[in-house]
Amino acid sequence: MFLICANSCGSESSTPTAPPPKPSPIPPVVQLNPVNGHSNQANFQLSGSTTGGSTVTVSGGASVATTTANAAGAFTASVPLKPNSQNTLSVTATSPAGLTSSLVTVIVRHDDSRPVLNVLYPNDSVFDTDGDLRVNFAFEYSDSFPGIEIISVTNDRAIGGGLSKGGVDAGANIITAPGASPVIHPESATYNASLDHEFPIGANSVVISVADSAGNVTADTVEIEVAGTEPSFSLVSPSDGDVLTPGFVMRVEFSDVAGRVVQSGLNFIADKPLIGLLSQDGTQSKGAEAGETFGHAFSITEGSLLSTAEMNMDSYAFPGGETTIVAQVFDLAGNPSEADTVTVTAPDPYHSILVVNSIAQAGAQGHTIPLGFTSFEPFGGLQFSLNFDASVMSVDSISSQGRAPSSPFYEASGEGKLDIVMVDLAGDPIPSGSGVVLHVYASINATAASQVMALTLTDVQVANEAGDPINVVTRDGFIEVQR
Template structure:
């Protein structure tokens, strides 16, 4: 019996990248090619690792630093007897800057040969441009913000959209009871945009934000936009300064549903206000054969004890004012809850809840214009 011990390391020859050139086929993605051999055929392990995460790391669908790239989900290496090639996918984009890549092969006896390749990734950053509005525009209340962006070597998701402003973005309360998520000054409001496009070949995207659920305070507003791909590569920022119209204040009834015979049903009223209110009064009108008033309480930023009175059947007058003189702060959300009982004999119906005699004063006591939005109580049986 002849026992031969294999103590010879495999031979490894890296064909590319070389001289820090990371892309040899013009697609701006990192690619590798290398040859290998062993005196006793039996290469069992082929590995490519990078000292930095690619594609943002495993949590974002990429590969963590130090992990084997060619065995990762989504990798498509081409491995032949004695050679291998790898081209980074869009999900495995390398970060811009210096990357140290280790290519290694190991045979069945555990002998390893490795080569370290230093590459400098450049020119793969995304592009980005705000299309609308344009710098210097004086806007109308229903303006939209749109932008185009692309990334030739990677992917951009919703989390990569970055939009900042020098004024708060107010998420408005809607009559269905939902409220859009706003943003403070300097806080990202990329979540407010929708994304379309992303063709695998040309990689263009478009993003759009409609202001129906949002508002900026009126006046000169600076908006800065930028995108980041999953690898962390950023586009150049685009900045515009526009004049935003003063948004319209509104008092609204939040639509609700109640069963006939329900007691203590909550009917919420909200304010979308863009300056402090000194005081507010209005009447809520309803069908007294369907609903009766139990009580009214404050919520959120309204004074703790609103004044209310049922002045006539089917009408409650409400006054919101702080006797200490503190204003109702600007903002959006539910500020009053009306508690009511529904008649047990009420038929299934959509009962209007209307607002009338709405009067609002600012901190100085001067009247300001407010839009009243009536609501509906759906009675079910």
């Protein structure tokens, strides 16, 4: 009998395993970065990636160019181009192992000829050719190959007040700006400045340029003198000697055929402060210091040919006496109209103390009751009483606001009366002006019925800086209690 073993019996040795076959070398692959198919450079920079250390060869240009990819595989070859011709460039890479990639081709057209530009207008003597007093452009252009890609018109000064006002900043392309409406044809372009893109009066340096796909640029500079485009303006009222009583309406008329006048272009300056008056609904018109414009106080009504702006003196007051007002308008380009000057008389205004009306819910705590004071001269101090229905409201505290002394004195009785004294202990006067000077904080009875509760002012005494008494008008108010 024989013993048969799969391996040698009594031995741990085995037949040696053959090593795995080595992988076949892989040829490199060339990947080119995106290129502009047009160039005006004699040596074109062609870049891409392939196997690290490979030799990259580019043929098809004026001569063969070679370069070596870095360890990461990136390469850039400087390829001489055949001038003003189409260059079909063939790119291969040979790896350190001697393997060569597949052929990759790219077409680059060399063009170093500048486009032709002919500016028809504006010219050095005429900025407007169609009679609308607005700058307009017209120019022709041509290019043998590959064609016009960029058209630009710039000015050395902002037009229409610059981008912040809806215009165009100095040096920015005018015809691509928002609101521009150029007419572009394959070989010509025209543009008429819009009302929002008015040119400033005086010297303007306009640069018109065209560029082709290869980057060749042709430019022409035109120096123009803009004149006669300022807005017209007339101060309709007041006239010299008018008295600015409450309800008086200041009115102006203006027009600008070449541009546009907006609120910020209204310029009215007085030699005395204009005080915006506080109203009992809590709103207050914005005034202006002497020498500052109060154009914001006017409301504009635009017309097709003539626009108007009006300001009602119901919400404003000048100190008593003569006031000189200088008025004019500026368009968006900053072009000024002629100015009108008038001297008017403001009657001695009434100083006043008022209650600002408010709404409170029954049961409200810390409800705010604003008290306002309008004065046209500094005051030494004032005192008064605020009267209310004690079954509806009780006073918690008061605080000063604005120009009032920081620590007003007060005493509240249980009979619906709040006595207040305002005087600066350091002896400083209460400045002139109009606005809220006190906040009264009150609680509303939780059982109070829906009603309008009167808040009345009594026992008012006001003194000027010298301590002399001053007459003051009082304006009672109310709280509307809601449930």
